[in-house]
Amino acid sequence: MGRQPCCDKIGLKRGPWTIEEDQKLMNFILHNGIHCWRMVPKLAGLLRCGKSCRLRWINYLRPDLKRGGFTEMEENQIIQLHSRLGNRWSKIASHFPGRTDNEIKNHWNTRIKKRLKQLGVDLVTHKPIEQTEMSTSGVNNITIAEEREESMEIKSQDDQAKSDLIKTDDKKRGGKDDDEELVSMDETSDLLSNNYEMLCGTMDLGSWIKQLENNNTSSYSFSLPVDEYNNPSIGESPSLQDMDSILSWDSFNNHLVDDIFFMENSQYCNIPADSVPKYC
DNA sequence: AAGATAGCCAACCGCACGCTT
DNA sequence: TAAGCGTGCGGTTGGCTATCT
Secondary structure, eight states, X not given: OOOOOXXXXXXXXXXXXXXXXXXXXXXXXXHHOOSOTTTHHHHHTOSSOHHHHHHHIIIIIOTTOOOSOOOHHHHHHHHHHHHHHOSOHHHHHTTSTTOOHHHHHHHIIIIIHHHHHHHTBOTTTOOBOOHHHHTOTTOOHHXXXXXXXXXXXXXXXXXXXXXXXXXXXXXXXXXXXXXXXXXXXXXXXXXXXHHHHHHHSSOOHHHHHHHHHXXXXXXXXXXXXXXXXXXXXXXXXXXXXXXXXXXHHHHHHHTTHHHHHXXXXXXXTTOOGGGSOOOO
């Protein structure tokens, strides 16, 4: 028997949120808090399902969200965490206050993945793809990286399954599913042994990548200037798209000064999304 | 100038998990 | 103990914008 849908979806609005909807949702949450997402749209007067409201709040409306592009330091930290945690975006996001898992996931898929590919870094093991493999006659580097990624993605699915098994076993033993335990699991697990070297060894992935970039700018063509990667948000004008979102956010916030004041004095100020009550 | 293509990101979907009854 | 339910999570999609031809 399959799960029932979270809502009947009949008569519910979908697609992009309007400023009016945002205001309704934010006003409601700031004044009433979140007790049950399913009830939120009804009580707030929104024609959305609770799930959609939750997503909108977490990814866009939350007052503690950090906006703007990722810094080089953040990017490198994401890469390091990904080598340890894999595609567990919420875990990775928990290391970045004010960033959402969706944001990090999108950034990984659109920027970092490409960057690593161009640098010849394996997207799963986070190890450099061997020079011998890269210099195979008649085959360009990108093709090799793509093939490698494809094969490793299959491997990663197996690895993830194994990892889940280990996690399950660990939970059965009453253990916690936190990063520290993942690290210790690395020591006993073949599947993560490749990452252990990166994690516990002397290798600094961030500086290594930077070094690669410096060494390879002549041999690789970047789709973006390195500077843009390095720090799109500092010392530069935001992109039009960024500006647009900032503008809309600002104009939206102008209507909510009172609410923010209320929020700053409320129990919801600076509380991470995951500490909001989970159940009704 | 106009159409094609690529990049980006907000939002949706479906499954998994954990709590309650 | 099993079923029901709400929420969290990761993968995917769709639409908007920018860039290229």
